[in-house]
Amino acid sequence: MSIDLSGLSAKELGALIKNAKKQQTIVAKRPAITKVRAQLAKLAKANGYTLEEVAGVDAPARGRASKAAPAKKAVRKLGKVAPKYRNPANPKETWTGRGKQPRWLAAHTGKGKKLEDFLIKK
Numbered sequence: 001m002s003i004d005l006s007g008l009s010a011k012e013l014g015a016l017i018k019n020a021k022k023q024q025t026i027v028a029k030r031p032a033i034t035k036v037r038a039q040l041a042k043l044a045k046a047n048g049y050t051l052e053e054v055a056g057v058d059a060p061a062r063g064r065a066s067k068a069a070p071a072k073k074a075v076r077k078l079g080k081v082a083p084k085y086r087n088p089a090n091p092k093e094t095w096t097g098r099g100k101q102p103r104w105l106a107a108h109t110g111k112g113k114k115l116e117d118f119l120i121k122k
Helices: 010-029 033-046 051-055 103-110
Strands: none
Touching: 033 051
16 A cells, blocks of 8 residues: 655644554554454354344355356347338338448438438338
């Protein structure tokens, strides 16, 4: 971890050092985390609980595989849409107006034609 101290004044550095030493003594007085976990596990077991139940974490169901099935991706299905634009050179080529413009339409609009010129008249 790197902290940029170059912008701090002597007074600010002194306060930072004082706070850091105070925090260091607090952390040093704490018992090791493994010891605390062991005590918690023992206490939970004595009262008929697991650490997962005490902490509120969902433990995997007993008797089942530990790996959960992969979640299915939600797919939004859109209804069919009638085409709005038609290629005058090839009437079989149409576009609904959804998604990326087809190449034929992009080529024509790139030459200065307007999108409205390709609308299918009803």
